[in-house]
Amino acid sequence: MARAHANRARCVAANWRGRAAPAGHYRLRGETARPTRTDSAQARALCAEVDGLRSPRNGATLAGPLDIQALESDVEKIYRLARSRKRDAWPPSRLAVTILGPTAIALVPGQLQLGRLVGSQIRVRAGLPAAITQWVIGHELAHFVRGPSCAGPDEETACDYIAAAVQMRWHVFAARLREVGHDYRQLALDFGTTETSAALRIGEVTGRPIAVVLPARVYARGELASMPDDRVRTLAAAPWPGVRKVRITDARDERTALDATRLLRRA
Numbered sequence: 001m002a003r004a005h006a007n008r009a010r011c012v013a014a015n016w017r018g019r020a021a022p023a024g025h026y027r028l029r030g031e032t033a034r035p036t037r038t039d040s041a042q043a044r045a046l047c048a049e050v051d052g053l054r055s056p057r058n059g060a061t062l063a064g065p066l067d068i069q070a071l072e073s074d075v076e077k078i079y080r081l082a083r084s085r086k087r088d089a090w091p092p093s094r095l096a097v098t099i100l101g102p103t104a105i106a107l108v109p110g111q112l113q114l115g116r117l118v119g120s121q122i123r124v125r126a127g128l129p130a131a132i133t134q135w136v137i138g139h140e141l142a143h144f145v146r147g148p149s150c151a152g153p154d155e156e157t158a159c160d161y162i163a164a165a166v167q168m169r170w171h172v173f174a175a176r177l178r179e180v181g182h183d184y185r186q187l188a189l190d191f192g193t194t195e196t197s198a199a200l201r202i203g204e205v206t207g208r209p210i211a212v213v214l215p216a217r218v219y220a221r222g223e224l225a226s227m228p229d230d231r232v233r234t235l236a237a238a239p240w241p242g243v244r245k246v247r248i249t250d251a252r253d254e255r256t257a258l259d260a261t262r263l264l265r266r267a
């Protein structure tokens, strides 16, 4: 378990969308509190109860061997655990409290890592922007629901995916997307998330080739996920026919969202 927790700690620090924490920032000392065994056992029993749920089909692609349909199934499992209505899209904090109880979340001033799962309590660094706090909670909640047996090299990417997908629940997001179009700012506002996450979620839900290019890395969906990063950067760097580019406005660094649907799917 200790090793699993260490992995989780690395996780959030390394994969926080767009803002990698400096090396060493995820070490935490002095953790003493432990949630009660009963709370944890009850929550795990609930998880087992709803195992095997199916999720919406989709044609999205994610880099690596991750199965998006299985991840979406985990998202629906989280909502099922919270006994939410089908049309709800809840902030991860509400889901966490509903599933794990009133002490599910602790904001920890001075905590060096962004998030950490201790038993069935999610500890989040105090003072993060609201959208990032929610994402971190979603990430740790994903770890909880998937359990230690899911630990593996892709587990952090899986939990990153679930964290965003929980905030922007598939069919709720798809419905809103039909109403407002590809307006990243509006979607980020509606779902309490970041423009980067909203742009990538469009790629996941629609299968469109969408990427967000940051100074330090590239996040890509659809066909762009299988394209080398430097090629995606080339598309972002200059005007290209068939590539729609939008500057992301809510990040501290310079980043560009690009949609290459017309370029890649030209008849």
Ligand SMILES: [Zn+2]
Residues within 6 Å of the ligand: 007, 008, 009, 011, 012, 139, 143, 156, 159
């Ligand atoms: Zn993690």
